[in-house]
Every structure is written in C-alpha cells, then in structure tokens.
Amino acid sequence: xxxxxxxxxxxxxxxxxxxxxxxxxxxxxxxxxxxxxxxxxxxxxxxxxxxxxxxxxxxxxxxxxxxxxxxxxxxxxxxxxxxxxxxxxxxxxxxxxxxxxxxxxxxxxxxxxxxxxxxxxxxxxxxxxxxxxxxxxxxxxxxxxxxxxxxxxxxxxxxxxxxxxxxxxxxxxxxxxxxxxxxxxxxxxxxxxxxxxxxxxxxxxxxxxxxxxxxxxxxxxxxxxxxxxxxxxxxxxxxxxxxxxxxxxxxxxxxxxxxxxxxxxxxxxxxxxxxxxxxxxxxxxxxxxxxxxxxxxxxxxxxxxxxxxxxxxxxxxxxxxxxxxxxxxxxxxxxxxxxxxxxxxxxxxxxxxxxxxxxxxxxxxxxxxxxxxxxxxxxxxxxxxxxxxxxxxxxxxxxxxxxxxxxxxxxxxxxxxxxxxxxxxxxxxxxxxxxxxxxxxxxxxxxxxxxxx
Numbered sequence: 115x116x117x118x119x120x121x122x123x124x125x126x127x128x129x130x131x132x133x134x135x136x137x138x139x140x141x142x143x144x145x146x147x148x149x150x151x152x153x154x155x156x157x158x159x160x161x162x163x164x165x166x167x168x169x170x171x172x173x174x175x176x177x178x179x180x181x182x183x184x185x186x187x188x189x190x191x192x193x194x195x196x197x198x199x200x201x202x203x204x205x206x207x208x209x210x211x212x213x214x215x216x217x218x219x220x221x222x223x224x225x226x227x228x229x230x231x232x233x234x235x236x237x238x239x240x241x242x243x244x245x246x247x248x249x250x251x252x253x254x255x256x257x258x259x260x261x262x263x264x265x266x267x268x269x270x271x272x273x274x275x276x277x278x279x280x281x282x283x284x285x286x287x288x289x290x291x292x293x294x295x296x297x298x299x300x301x302x303x304x305x306x307x308x309x310x311x312x313x314x315x316x317x318x319x320x321x322x323x324x325x326x327x328x329x330x331x332x333x334x335x336x337x338x339x340x341x342x343x344x345x346x347x348x349x350x351x352x353x354x355x356x357x358x359x360x361x362x363x364x365x366x367x368x369x370x371x372x373x374x375x376x377x378x379x380x381x382x383x384x385x386x387x388x389x390x391x392x393x394x395x396x397x398x399x400x401x402x403x404x405x406x407x408x409x410x411x412x413x414x415x416x417x418x419x420x421x422x423x424x425x426x427x428x429x430x431x432x433x434x435x436x437x438x439x440x441x442x443x444x445x446x447x448x449x450x451x452x453x454x455x456x457x458x459x460x461x462x463x464x465x466x467x468x469x470x471x472x473x474x475x476x477x478x479x480x481x482x483x484x485x486x487x488x489x490x491x492x493x494x495x496x497x498x499x500x501x502x503x504x505x506x507x508x509x510x511x512x513x514x515x516x517x518x519x520x521x522x523x524x525x526x527x528x529x530x531x532x533x534x535x536x537x538x539x540x541x542x543x544x545x546x547x548x549x550x551x552x553x554x555x556x557x558x559x560x561x562x563x564x565x566x567x
C-alpha cells in the first residue's frame with residue numbers, strides 16, 4: 115500500500131463560492147463533485163487553483179458502489195477521466211447505493227437521487243468488496259470511500275459501522291474517507307457511538323476527513339451541508355486527531371453559503387480542533403485517543419492486508435438477495451409501496467419526505483424556469499407528483515416527467531402558464547434544440563395534440 119498523500123486543510127469547491135475559495139488564505143486543497151465537471155471544459159477557477167499548486171480531488175456521488183449491480187463501466191471511465199484531467203492524487207466515492215431494481219431483480223429500475231445506507235451484513239460486504247476491486251482496477255489513482263449519514267438502519271445487521279469499514283479496508287486495501295459529521299448523524303439517529311466507531315477503524319487507511327454542518331428536527335439529525343459545523347462534530351474530529359494525524363481535513367458546504375469571513379472562520383475552527391487532538395486535548399465523553407503515527411501504521415496495515423486472503427468474489431445469489439432487499443426499501447421510499455419488514459415506519463417516512471424534498475430542490479436548480487413559471491405552487495405540486503412517481507433517470511429527465519405529468523392533468527389551471535410549460539417541455543424533450551424543418555414542426559404539432567387529449 116502506497117503512502118497516503120498529505121493534503122492539509124481544504125474546502126469543498128462549489129461554483130457559488132469559487133471566488134471566495136480562491137481568495138481564502140491557507141487552503142491547501144479543494145474537492146469538487148465529479149459529476150459536475152466536464153474534463154474538456156474545467157471551470158477557470160479550478161484551473162487557476164491548479165496553477166497555484168492547489169490539489170483538486172474529484173468526489174463522486176453516483177457510482178453506487180454499495181448497490182447490488184457491478185459498477186457501471188461508463189461511470190468509472192468518467193471518474194477516471196476527471197482524475198487524470200485534474201492530475202489528482204486520488205478519487206473518492208461513497209459506501210452507499212443510489213439505485214435499485216432492473217434486470218437483476220426483474221423490477222423497474224429506480225433512482226434514489228440520494229446516498230442510501232448499505233446493510234452491514236456478510237452478503238452486502240462481499241458485494242461491496244468486489245465492487246470496490248472493480249473500481250480500483252478501472253481507476254488510474256487510489257480510491258477512497260466515504261461512510262455516509264443515515265436516517266434509517268437495516269434490520270438484522272451483523273456488524274457495527276467500525277467493524278464493517280475495517281473489514282472493507284482489510285480485504286480490499288481501499289482507503290477511507292471518514293466523515294465525522296456523518297458519525298454524529300448516526301449517533302443522533304441510530305444511537306451509534308462515534309468513539310466506538312473510531313476505535314474500530316483501521317486508522318492507517320484514512321485518506322482524509324470530511325467536516326460538515328446540519329440541523330436537528332424532531333429528534334432526527336439532517337446532514338444538510340447548509341448549516342454551521344456544530345461543536346459535537348468538531349469534538350469528534352478532535353477525538354479522531356488524538357488517535358491519528360489525519361492526512362487531510364476538508365469543510366463541506368453545498369448551499370446556504372455564508373460570507374467569506376464566516377467560511378474562513380469555520381476552516382480555522384477545524385484547524386483548531388485538529389490541533390487540540392494532536393496535543394492530546396480530547397473532549398470529555400468522546401473516547402480515549404491513542405496517539406498513533408500515520409506513517410508507521412501504514413506499513414503495519416499494508417502487511418496485514420497482504421497477508422489476508424481476499425476470498426471468493428460475490429456470488430450472483432448474494433447480489434440478487436441484496437438487490438431484492440434494496441429494491442424493496444427504495445420502492446417504499448420513492449414509490450409508496452409497503453415498508454419492508456423490520457424497518458421503522460416512522461423513520462422511513464422521514465427519509466421519504468427528505469428524498470422528495472431533495473428532488474424538488476435539485477430539479478429547481480436543473481430547471482430554474484419551473485419555480486419561476488409555477489411560483490409558490492412549484493414545490494407543493496412537485497412533492498405531490500413525487501409521492502408515487504419515482505425518479506427513473508437523472509434530474510433533467512425528472513423535470514421533464516414532472517411537467518408532462520402536469521400537462522396531462524390539465525394543470526395548472528392558468529392557461530397562460532400551461533402554454534409556457536408546454537413550450538418549455540417541447541423545447542427540451544428532445545436530445546437537440548428544436549428544428550424548424552417542416553417535418554419537425556409537424557411532429558411537434560402532433561405531440562401537442564396528443565398532450566391535449
């Protein structure tokens with residue numbers, strides 16, 4: 115196992131704060147969402163950062179390594195292309211599933227539009243390990259995978275989060291991206307002890323650490339990435355830093371961006387939390403740190419992994435069992451089907467509403483004309499549409515399907531708004547801009563007639 119790159123202190127790069135990030139002092143590296151980048155047309159801000167020697171790490175969100183299917187070759191190729199274009203020392207993804215169904219389960223393919231937890235079972239671990247190895251073989255740089263925040267837990271799990279992550283790293287040699295905010299989320303929502311999870315982790319496998327904010331509502335913690343980092347999350351970071359010197363720590367913020375000074379203050383609070391941990395100042399109640407040395411542990415960990423047999427790859431029966439379970443859960447969340455046995459119905463309701471809300475927010479960004487045309491009626495109309503109509507493609511397709519649903523039901527009542535929506539849909543429903551040739555105009559007229567029926 116090669117040594118983990120020393121990254122330092124960083125911040126998640128987003129277009130909305132690109133100028134702020136460029137001006138912020140002491141930023142050693144940034145992370146950018148892989149799916150939002152086009153290798154041939156990288157944002158000027160990222161190019162300027164690269165020219166200054168700032169490391170850029172692509173962070174994937176749609177690979178679905180924890181899903182029952184093997185990783186999609188096209189998505190892997192896209193992630194590899196971005197790593198090469200950015201000259202990144204590593205790439206990162208999530209321990210999650212993001213879609214379910216399809217040929218493996220002989221059921222409709224469903225998209226979650228969100229990161230959903232993998233059951234901590236032997237079957238799921240076998241599938242995940244094989245998927246990670248497939249990804250490692252396809253990528254030009256090392257892969258690190260992130261623990262996610264969860265609102266729901268699977269019944270009959272066989273391992274704790276720390277044990278699951280340890281076995282994953284032990285069997286595959288994959289690096290870990292540890293999100294301390296997600297450890298806090300799982301503490302509030304699932305009662306899991308962050309200190310216990312840290313104590314079970316293979317510390318030498320940590321590539322870097324995420325820190326983010328969220329909010330609590332009705333006893334449920336929502337990992338929003340849109341609020342300030344709370345003290346409990348910083349305390350978990352201090353506990354982690356008391357155990358190992360993290361190669362990199364990064365602040366994530368995805369929306370509701372504050373002024374530059376406030377962002378810089380959060381980055382400084384992260385530095386302080388790490389410094390306290392390295393000095394042995396562990397907050398009360400967060401566990402007992404063991405002042406580990408990353409480089410020394412890396413050699414020991416690598417030797418352990420080399421001596422550990424990988425075992426057989428995941429069998430098709432394991433994949434099918436996992437696929438059926440994930441499809442049943444996702445269908446309950448996005449299509450209103452019955453809740454699978456063993457799950458908390460109330461908590462699944464919270465997760466379902468959160469997924470629908472996220473869909474509404476992202477569709478509003480992908481198709482900003484829709485909230486303008488529909489005004490205050492956009493969100494309730496979309497949430498009503500999303501209750502039993504799962505997303506089967508990307509968010510662009512979701513926006514088109516939503517508008518088609520409105521038109522087929524004669525909504526909204528305002529004829530002028532309906533006309534504007536029809537025009538919007540017709541202009542975007544094809545793969546290329548509207549053609550003005552006679553045949554194309556005839557086809558559009560035919561579609562208008564069909565939509566009125």
